[in-house]
Amino acid sequence: MADASWLTEFPDMSRRELLAIRKSLDGAYRDFSREYGDTIETLFDPLLSFLVWFENLLIQTPWWIILVVITAIVHLATRSWKLSTGVVVSMLLIGYFGMWEDTMRTLSIITVCTLMSIALGIPIGILMSRSDRAQSIVTPLLDVMQTMPAFVYLIPVVMLLGIGKIPGVIAVVIYAIPPVIRLTNLGIRLVSKEILEAATAYGATPSQRLFGVQLPLAMPTIMAGINQTIMMALAMVVIASMIGVKGLGQPVLKSITNQYFTLGLMNGLAIVALAIMFDRVSQSYAKRTQRHLEGQDHG
């Protein structure tokens, strides 16, 4: 080539070609979403109605009943008066500062997202732990899910399903599910080979091994994964609010655009309070169910 500009400038694709690629991909996806968008949306209808029902339940039930129920759940899970009191105080403060309804909305979507992540993530993690091939396929996918900026996968989701709760849930689940998958896989793979051999030697079937040995022994690791998943779901609340998910994220978004520092701080603190609550409760629940790991402390 006579022209040696490729030495100084990257020999990139011409703008026109790039545009053509973008146009055809965008066009194809748009056609796809026009063609199937409605069908896919109806697939999610049951989930949507559950979401709406659950959110309404939390909002319309008188606040003190909710408070009692939450405190009861926390206390049953942790058996700790300290934690229960902490939860009551922070919920009262949240309510006092006028964030009760938004908090309930966030609580409902986080609960649903966490449950979905667990329901999908644990089986995927189990599958990964059983086959090295599945692991080699899923691991890079998880890497992409965790590092791809959330806004990028929000675009196709919004194109397909529009703005609202369902795309929000999908975005949150995509972002929050990797830890539970990874740690389920890891936890099962870390189960002592000899214990597993013992189970096999005594005639345990594969499902007896899974439910009787592998999952219970992997539980501390899986619980750590669930804990991470909850934290990541909460972190997504603000981003999800950009596509119409109501809750504590929206006031934060509003305060970014309008520079309302105090509003942002208060709602931010409410998210932090929720996060701490979820974290402490799930951790101390996990710890309480793993009594046998405490060793000879009380022997």
Place this chain on the structure above:
Amino acid sequence: MANQENTLIEIEGLYQIFGPQADKVLPKVQAGASKDEVLAETGHTVGLQDINLSIEKGEIFVIMGLSGSGKSTLIRHFNRLIDPTAGKIKVNGHDIMQLPMKELTEFRRHKMSMVFQHFGLLPHRTVVENVGYGLSIKGLKKAEWEDKAKSWLETVGLAGYEEQYPSQLSGGQQQRVGLARALCTDAEILLMDEAFSALDPLIRYDMQSQLIELQENLHKTIIFITHDLDEALRLGDRIAVLKDGKLVQVGKPVDIILNPADDYVRAFAKDVNRARALFVKNVMTAETPICEAEADLATLIEQYGIAYRVVSEGEFEACCECTSAGQGHWYKVPSLKRGQLLQEILPTMLGSKLALPVIDKQQQLCGFLNHQELAKMLQLPSQLEAA
């Protein structure tokens, strides 16, 4: 083997090759290529090579070898935790390699149980739940196995620990739980993979004693893996020595010590505490110089250096010198039992100037033991070489 009817487990032509293309490497190994050659040429590791064994009902069969000899791999073939590359494993005459998955599970539930080196207890279950594990996965309800599990715990000396978790017990206690779990399924065959190797010497000795004691009542067929010859000699009715995946020698403990098949076994046997491994019957002179008439006395003493006469059942007097008239001075002597370990009779022997009579179970004289023979036997081969 000697007695076909008594044979419980037979292993024929067993090969285990580790690697992605084990089947292709197999002919080469069968043709007799060595472990190193196979590794260098194909990258496959030969785990076991042409193993043929037959194990009799009710015996403690010890498989001994150093680490890397393939002993733990071998024991995992008995219940097919590992499948061999080639070969047959017959239990009661049925080749268990032919069993489909479901029947294999049934086989494991009923025929064999296993004790592991690092105990293999389920940490999230209590001690009693661990003991009942084999029964609970058969689908029995807790009420049905709980009493049985508790009684086995009591047998191994852990009554009162039912509701503890394994991590709350010491190593020796945990292995007792492992043993109770294995016994609780009533399986005929007990596989013990270095079961006592992780324990302190003192506790190990206790556990060995307990196993011997249990075996006297239970008559299980026990396959015991160890790297410790003293343990092998103490427990084993027969011992198989494994080296680099090959069987070097199978025989009774005495054969291993007194007639080692090659240098490897000799090296093993060299420093063993013979007083704890050999029995009176292995060392005694199997002659019965009983003096019934005084006229024979001189001949007997000339021939054997000692003569005995029966005082009452199982009690003897000995004489080692006589006058020309055939008169001897008779001393009362203690008698030894055929089945006693040398260690047990040493004090008696040292306390006596005369060779001592050995009696069998019927209290009849079956031989005698003199000090020279005993000293020769107790001398370590390494000392002999030095001399």
